[in-house]
Amino acid sequence: MEKKAQTGLIKFFGSGQNALLIIFGIFIMYPFLASNYFIDIAFFFGIYALLGLSLNIVLGEVGLFDLGHAGFYAIGAYTTAILNTKFGIPILVLLPVSALAAALFAYIVCSPVIHLQGDYLLIVTMGMGEIIRLALINNPFDLTGGPNGVFGIDFPSLPGGIVIDSSIEFYFLIWIIVGLSILGLIRLQNSRVGRAWNYIREDEIAAGASGINVKNYKLLAFVLGAALAGVAGNLYATKLMCVSPESFTFWESCLMFCIVLIGGMGSIPGVIIGAAFISLFPEIFRPFAMYRMLIFGSAMMLMMMFRPGGAWPRKRGGPSFTSLLSRARRNDA
Amino acid sequence: MPEPNNQKNKPIILETRKLTKIFGGLTAVSAFDLAVHEGEISSLIGPNGAGKTTVFNAVTGIYRPEGGQIIFNGEEITGKKPHQIVAKGIARTFQNIRLFSTMTCLENIMAGQHCRASAGVWGSIFRTARQKNEEKRALEIAESRVRQVRLWEIRNDLAKNIAYGSQRMLEIARALASEPTLLVLDEPSSGLNPRETEDLMVFLKDLIRQENVTILLIEHDMNMVMGISDWVTVMDGGQKIAEGTPDEVYNNPRVIEAYLGTDDDDEEEI
Numbered sequence: 001m002e003k004k005a006q007t008g009l010i011k012f013f014g015s016g017q018n019a020l021l022i023i024f025g026i027f028i029m030y031p032f033l034a035s036n037y038f039i040d041i042a043f044f045f046g047i048y049a050l051l052g053l054s055l056n057i058v059l060g061e062v063g064l065f066d067l068g069h070a071g072f073y074a075i076g077a078y079t080t081a082i083l084n085t086k087f088g089i090p091i092l093v094l095l096p097v098s099a100l101a102a103a104l105f106a107y108i109v110c111s112p113v114i115h116l117q118g119d120y121l122l123i124v125t126m127g128m129g130e131i132i133r134l135a136l137i138n139n140p141f142d143l144t145g146g147p148n149g150v151f152g153i154d155f156p157s158l159p160g161g162i163v164i165d166s167s168i169e170f171y172f173l174i175w176i177i178v179g180l181s182i183l184g185l186i187r188l189q190n191s192r193v194g195r196a197w198n199y200i201r202e203d204e205i206a207a208g209a210s211g212i213n214v215k216n217y218k219l220l221a222f223v224l225g226a227a228l229a230g231v232a233g234n235l236y237a238t239k240l241m242c243v244s245p246e247s248f249t250f251w252e253s254c255l256m257f258c259i260v261l262i263g264g265m266g267s268i269p270g271v272i273i274g275a276a277f278i279s280l281f282p283e284i285f286r287p288f289a290m291y292r293m294l295i296f297g298s299a300m301m302l303m304m305m306f307r308p309g310g311a312w313p314r315k316r317g318g319p320s321f322t323s324l325l326s327r328a329r330r331n332d333a
Numbered sequence: 334m335p336e337p338n339n340q341k342n343k344p345i346i347l348e349t350r351k352l353t354k355i356f357g358g359l360t361a362v363s364a365f366d367l368a369v370h371e372g373e374i375s376s377l378i379g380p381n382g383a384g385k386t387t388v389f390n391a392v393t394g395i396y397r398p399e400g401g402q403i404i405f406n407g408e409e410i411t412g413k414k415p416h417q418i419v420a421k422g423i424a425r426t427f428q429n430i431r432l433f434s435t436m437t438c439l440e441n442i443m444a445g446q447h448c449r450a451s452a453g454v455w456g457s458i459f460r461t462a463r464q465k466n467e468e469k470r471a472l473e474i475a476e477s478r479v480r481q482v483r484l485w486e487i488r489n490d491l492a493k494n495i496a497y498g499s500q501r502m503l504e505i506a507r508a509l510a511s512e513p514t515l516l517v518l519d520e521p522s523s524g525l526n527p528r529e530t531e532d533l534m535v536f537l538k539d540l541i542r543q544e545n546v547t548i549l550l551i552e553h554d555m556n557m558v559m560g561i562s563d564w565v566t567v568m569d570g571g572q573k574i575a576e577g578t579p580d581e582v583y584n585n586p587r588v589i590e591a592y593l594g595t596d597d598d599d600e601e602e603i
Binding site: 188191196202208213214220224 | 445453
């Protein structure tokens with residue numbers, strides 16, 4: 001009986017690997033078949049995937065309600081914009097710098113409020129996101145350009161004089177970064193750190209009593225989440241060549257929240273599905289633009305009623321996307 | 334039969350001195366002294382609301398006491414954080430089981446090993462040799478503990494889906510996985526049937542014989558208290574009213590009074 005179950009699993013893993021290869025193939029082929037317009041849509045799908053992954057660390061893994069994530073995104077984007085336009089620092093150098101700036105900001109802002117529970121934290125992070133946006137509008141030290149934002153951001157350039165300026169190049173840039181982030185996050189999920197986050201999400205008191213430093217791991221989640229959002233901000237700024245406060249409204253934070261909820265908390269494939277839904281949905285429903293929000297809202301409600309765990313909830317103990325990849329790695333070795 | 338004074342020979346592993354905990358205007362525990370001797374099973378008993386769980390929460394760092402000291406292995410641990418106390422070697426279970434419900438049994442037990450490892454984000458992403466060793470060790474310890482509590486067959490089930498009795502044992506296994514020298518159990522037999530309670534008693538007796546561990550428990554089941562304890566401390570109204578071997582305590586008039594009330598009490602109630 002047990003043996004039968006095992007061969008069944010191996011078959012499943014086998015087909016799972018094939019499915020991954022097919023998806024990978026589609027991603028490579030896509031930009032050569034689609035028009036620039038659709039490649040750009042795929043770029044923004046990538047941005048949302050990155051934002052979803054970053055919020056998933058905080059909301060999905062640790063269960064902390066963060067409705068101000070657009071703030072970290074904004075910090076990343078503006079760090080890139082200001083340092084590039086004022087000092088001419090190359091974009092790809094600013095990629096880690098933006099991540100660090102957002103992470104540092106998260107550390108400073110979240111340290112004093114990290115002990116807050118559930119909806120209290122939600123209100124505080126919501127306020128934080130709005131304060132950042134309002135600060136950007138008010139043009140502090142003449143840096144942020146007020147409501148107009150910052151213009152004239154460079155394209156990223158690689159050593160050897162290659163400049164990433166076409167849609168296809170941007171498409172590959174973002175999806176390589178999304179891919180690397182996914183690999184890193186999967187490894188984190190299946191490690192002491194990822195488990196500690198999940199313990200806190202499941203039961204904070206029991207986590208503390210089992211030896212987990214609850215406060216530090218919560219802060220770590222915010223810092224890493226903010227760093228990844230900062231990376232997304234950097235790529236967004238260089239793609240659009242300009243940033244303005246209206247790109248980082250409360251609505252953006254809500255969208256990120258929806259991505260994680262639609263996909264399934266703590267589930268990486270779920271987040272990708274959620275990001276696809278959020279970024280492709282407005283395109284699909286362009287003819288019914290007037291009813292977009294109505295359809296969107298109804299979809300969310302139906303989702304919460306009939307699939308509260310998300311489109312692709314993370315499975316435990318059984319086969320999952322993560323065990324698929326680790327299995328694939330072990331097979332390689 | 335244990336001699337009444339036999340435990341005076343053994344070193345004290347945990348001691349509370351004049352421990353006091355106040356909630357608002359209510360003094361839940363006042364100037365409470367407790368001594369737990371190494372290698373023994375000590376019980377803390379008392380009527381509901383006597384302050385037993387409050388003592389446990391203070392010892393394990395969940396509450397910060399208003400007064401008094403808690404000394405573990407000769408070192409003061411008063412006011413330390415729960416995770417620091419686990420690292421020092423005190424592990425606990427809860428009265429109302431607290432498991433990580435959407436995680437597997439094995440993952441639950443691995444939580445105990447968290448404080449014995451140190452890999453961070455960097456090590457976890459790049460899978461350094463040290464991180465791999467730590468993971469391997471954590472998994473090995475979790476697997477041996479899951480066998481010990483006889484949950485091997487259901488090790489990959491989610492904690493919320495297993496039977497109540499198994500959840501109790503899983504929680505004990507999680508505590509043991511942190512390699513504690515003092516195991517603190519808050520009503521381990523509550524909700525168990527007589528058969529399961531019997532198994533638990535055998536398990537704890539074996540544990541104390543085979544491993545270098547001391548057990549402190551809160552218990553309501555008198556059969557269990559009398560059956561496995563080497564030393565019993567009785568609390569009422571936040572204070573210690575008696576201590577001794579199970580037999581001494583069982584016949585102590587003050588204990589009987591605390592549990593059953595005096596004749597005067599009865600008349601007043603009527």
